[in-house]
Amino acid sequence: MRVDAGRWGVALLDRTRTCVVALCLVVMLAPVARAEEVAPPQSIIVVTDDNYPPYIFRDQDGRLQGILRDLWSLWSERTGIAVDLQGLDWAEAQRRMAAGQADAIDTVFRTEARERVLAFSAPYATLDVPIFFHSDLSGIVDVTSLKGFTIGAKDGDACVDWLKARGIASIRPYPSYEAIIDAMAARETLVACIDKPPALYLMYKKGMQDVLRHTQPLYSGQFHWAVAKDRPELMHVLRQGFDLISPRERQAIEERWFGFSLNDRVQAEVWREMGKYVLAVLAVALLLLIWNWLLRRQVAHKTQSLTLALDELAESEGRFRTIFDHVNDAIFIHRADTGRLLMVNQRMRDMYGMGDLPVDRIDVGMCSAGVSPYGAAEAQVWLRAAAAGQPQQFDWHARRLDGSLFWVEVSMRLARFSDGQNRLLVVVRDITERKNAQDRLEFMAHHDPLTELPNRLLLQDRVDRAIALAEREGRRVALMFLDLDQFKTVNDSLGHAAGDRLLKDVAWRLRQCVRESDTIARLGGDEFVIVLNAVRDADGVVEVAEKIHKSVAPPITIEGQEVTSTLSMGIAMFPEDGHDFDTLMKKADAAMYHAKESGRSTYRFFAARMNADAVAHLALRSGLHRALERGEFQLYFQPQVSLAGGAVVGAEALIRWNHPERGLVSPAEFIPVAEDSGLIVPMGDWVLRQACRQAALWQAGGHALTMAVNLSALQFRRGDLERAVREALEESGLAPHSLELELTESIMIQDHEAVMDMTRRLGALGVQLSIDDFGTGYSSMAYLKRFAVDKLKIDQSFVRDVHTDTDNAAITQAIIQMAHSLKLEVIAEGVEVTEVVEFLRHHGCDLAQGFLYGRPMTAQRFEKTVLDGPIS
Ligand SMILES: Nc1nc2c(ncn2[C@@H]2O[C@@H]3COP(=O)(O)O[C@H]4[C@@H](O)[C@H](n5cnc6c(=O)[nH]c(N)nc65)O[C@@H]4COP(=O)(O)O[C@H]3[C@H]2O)c(=O)[nH]1
Known part of the structure; x- marks a missing residue:
């Protein structure tokens, strides 16, 4: 209700004001009319474009509507002058005005041509004229960018003159702005020159805000109404009439058609456009922010990764350095061209005695013995091959920095580094011990280990x-x-x-x-x-x-x-x-x-004969092996006589070899060979058994003889002598004390303990022990005391000429005395003449053996000549 009362109040106020203004107009016009004698017209014809919404346009019923219709109605109402507002095709409107068929023309822009014939009112609206174009076109920004396009324009529009004045001739005329907008909707025309307010109005009406875009204004036009130049009184009347319309009324009319004032509309458009830009800017800013955030996150992530990678790298470097420095091999990297070292590990420093010497002051040449066959020439061959990509491995005579030499095994290969440079990576192993062992083996292969003299192999070479x-x-x-x-x-x-x-x-x-x-x-x-x-x-x-x-x-x-x-x-x-x-x-x-x-x-x-002897010697060796099996050995016996009574008290068994081709071979020839070959052991056993058997036979025949048997050193060492003696005694039934074992001095002085043990055990069997060839070896009282021997046999080299050689006589005499002092019996061998017998008897020698009493002989002969016949 209050609203209605308000409206009514305003209407009443307006009507009162209109009456006042009309009265004033009459008062004001009266003197003019009087002066010029021109009466105000009863009615006027105003022509205008009929299609310039929202200023003027026809509604669905063909009736004119719009801001101008309302304004002219209000003008008519205020002035009391009827207004025939004729909405026409714009060209027709201009024509009628020019033909004097209209009093005024509205919606007209002021141009120079028009100023010549028309008087213009003050502008009541400023209208931008931009180029409208489909939003999918690009590059249309100003008039020059219109070339090549056919421009839609309203027939008779000021824009047509404006475009033509700028050389744009390809213009398609349309009867109205709406026709242009429809043609653009149908894509019949893509580009058009339209005044901005009707264009925006029509786009809004047809829902094409997003389909079309527009450039900055090409120019701005201003709406006027105008009368013929020669009708100033009419101009005056029209002006006064409009002065009766308040700005508020005018605004109310505009708001009614725009919904808000044109300027506000334009402002809104600006804001809308700006809003778009602001939104776009905000969107871009937001995108930038997001991008920035993403970038920061990425940078943070990368930084973290990088830090981690650096940590890992440092750790890896540390691990590498630890391994690098603690491997058992020396490792170094050097330039193949200059030989200069670039990097060495700790082992290398230790191995070559580098101390803290800076690595760049060392080159490989300083680490080489440099003596043939490991000189610079050989090194160059290996270095070149390694630099060409062929891994090399070789032994090298190396030099420590203190000058001492040692042996190394070198593995060398090309290493490509990230800086593109090629280096040589060298692993060095100290092989001095291995090399020494190899050299030693090599030496041993060619030398006698005891004397280090060349052996047979090297000798042959x-x-x-x-x-x-x-x-x-x-x-x-x-x-x-x-x-x-x-x-x-x-x-x-x-x-x-x-x-x-x-x-x-x-x-x-x-x-x-x-x-x-x-x-x-x-x-x-x-x-x-x-x-x-x-x-x-x-x-x-x-x-x-x-x-x-x-x-x-x-x-x-x-x-x-x-x-x-x-x-x-x-x-x-x-x-x-x-x-x-x-x-x-x-x-x-x-x-x-x-x-x-x-x-x-x-x-x-x-000499040629020697060759034959050597052949014979060889034959002897091989023949000896078969002799035992073939029964080619035979025992001879030599009598031993008591010097006191002249009786034969014993015999010495002496071996003979009845060689099938050579006949009797002396033991002096084959015993050493038998000892060399070890055959002496079974041979000695055979002698023992034979001698015991023979002695037992003779004893059984009533001859109380002792039987002396020679023993070899080898029998002591290798044979089971005690068993052999026991078996021989048992087999023969000979009383042990009737067997006398002759040991040489050399036997007595070898491995004392073992020999002493053996002599004790033999003694325990009850056999007698004598020392053969006494005086030729290491005659020593010491072992005579220690060994339980019963008899000494003075070597024949002293005995033989005892009657003529005073030295030998003295030695023989001394031996006899010494033996007796030790309570040992003494027998002299090699007695060939009676003078010797006398000497021996004189010095108390107990027994004698020699050619004088009989040569070694067979058992039969011994029985016949010795046992059955007295010996003198
Ligand atoms: N010029 C000269 N020589 C005399 C005289 N009386 C004895 N001969 C020789 O002197 C050697 C004494 O034996 P031998 O010193 O034990 O020296 C023996 C003994 O060492 C060794 N031999 C002999 N038979 C055996 C044996 O069955 N076993 C071992 N292991 N060696 C034996 O062979 C050596 C040489 O034996 P045979 O040639 O039989 O030489 C015997 C004997 O023929 C003499 O008045 N004048």
Whole structure:
């Protein structure tokens, strides 16, 4: 209700004001009319565009509607002058105005042409004229960008003149703005020049706000109404009439058609446009914010990852460094071109004694022995191959920074680094121990471990070379085969350690006798070979042989014993005796045996006969093996006589070999061979059984004889001597005290404890023990006391000439006295003449044995000549 009352109030106020204004207009116009004598018109014709919504347009019924219709109605109402407002096609409206068929024209822009004929009111609306275009087009921003397009425009519109004035001729005319908008909706026209207010109005009406866009205004036009220039009184009337319409009324009319004032509408449009921009800007800002946030998150993430990676890298670097420094091998990286080291591990520093020396002050050359065959030339070959991508592995003679040398195994390969540079990665292993072991093995393969002299293998090589050289130079080579005469005795009596010492001493002495270029080799046992290179003749060889004899002659002391060693030498010459190693060796060996047979401690050159002897010697060795099986051995017996009464009280069993071809062979020839081959043990057992059996037979025949049997050192060491003796006694039934075992001095002084034990056990069996060949070995009272021996046998070398040789007489006498002081019986062997018997009797010797009483003989002969016939 209050609202209605308000409206009514306003209407009443307006009507009152209108009456006042009309009255004033009459008052005001009266003097004018009087002055010009022109009466105000009763009615006026106003032509206008009929299609410029919302200013003026026709509704569905064809009636004019719009702001201008309402304004002119109000004007008519205020002035009392009827207004025939004619909405026409704009061109027609202009034509009628020009033809004087209308009093005023509205919705007209002010142009120069029009100013010439029309008088214009003040502008009442400012209208932008932009280009409208489909939103899917781009690049349309100003008039120049319109070229190539057909521009839609309302026929007779100011825009047509404006475009043409700017060279745009391709214009499609439409009867109204609505027709243009419809044509654009149908995409018949894509671009059009339309005044902005009707365009926006029509787009809004047809829901095409999003279909079309527009440029900045090409220009701005202003709406006027106008009258013919020659009708100022009419202009005056019209102006006064409009002055009667208040701005508020005008605004109310505009709001009614726009819904709000045109300016507000434009403002809203601006705000809407701005809003779009603001939204777009906000959206962009938001996107930027999100992007920024995402970027920050990504950066944070990356930073974290990077930190982690750096930590891992540092940790990995630490781990790498720990491993790098603690591996057992030295590792270094160096430049292949300059050899300069770039990186070394701790092991490398330790191995090469680098200390804290900066790595860039070391090059690989400083780490190499640099001596052939490991010199710079070889290194270059390996370095080049490794730099070409072929991994290399080789042994290298390395040098510590203090100059000392050692052996390494080097593995070298190309390493490509991230900086694109190629380096060599080198792993070095200290192989000094392995190398030394290899060298030692190599040495051992070619040398005798005891004396470190070349062995047979190396000897052969040296002989071959010496022969080749001598052949070229027309010279000779001497091959000397040496054998130590007493080695066996020393070895058996003083033990292996003593034997070894003797061999080493002899080796040392031999070295003093020959030139560096000559070769001394040890073949094993007591055999040595000397090769004299490039000798002129046999005289030179003789000189060396004598030098050698002199050199080995001085005795050496081993385990408190003075040992004198002599050598037997056989010499073969190239080219006379052979052209190859084997031949020369055989011949030198044969010559050596010949030297031995010739009395030892001498040398012999090879002669054809020696070869035959050597062959015979070999045959002896092999024949001996078969002799026992074939029953080729036989025992001979030599009588032992009591010097006091002249009775035969015993016999010594002496072995003989009835060789099928050679006849009787002396034990002096085959016993050493049997000892060498070990055959002496079964042979000794056989002798024991035979001798006991024979003694028992003789005893059974009424001859109370003791039976003396020789024992070899080997029987003591290897044979089960006690068992053999017991069995022989048991088998034969001989009383143990009738068996006398002859031991040599050399047996007595070997492995004391074992020998003492054995002699005690033999003694316990009840057998007698005597020492054979007393005086030739290491005659010592000490062991005579310790061993439970019963008898001494003075060696025949003293006895034989005791009547003529005072020295031997003195020795024999001393032995007899000493033996008796120890309560031992004494027997002298080698008694050949009665003078010796007298001497022995005179000095109290108990027994005698020798050719004087009978040579060794068969059992039958012994019975016939000794047992059955008295011995004088
Ligand atoms: N010039 C000369 N010589 C005399 C005289 N009286 C004895 N002979 C010899 O002197 C050697 C004594 O034996 P042997 O010293 O034990 O020396 C023995 C002994 O060591 C060894 N032998 C002999 N038979 C055996 C044996 O059955 N077993 C062992 N292990 N060795 C034996 O062979 C060596 C040599 O034996 P045979 O040639 O039989 O030589 C015997 C004997 O023929 C003499 O008045 N003048």
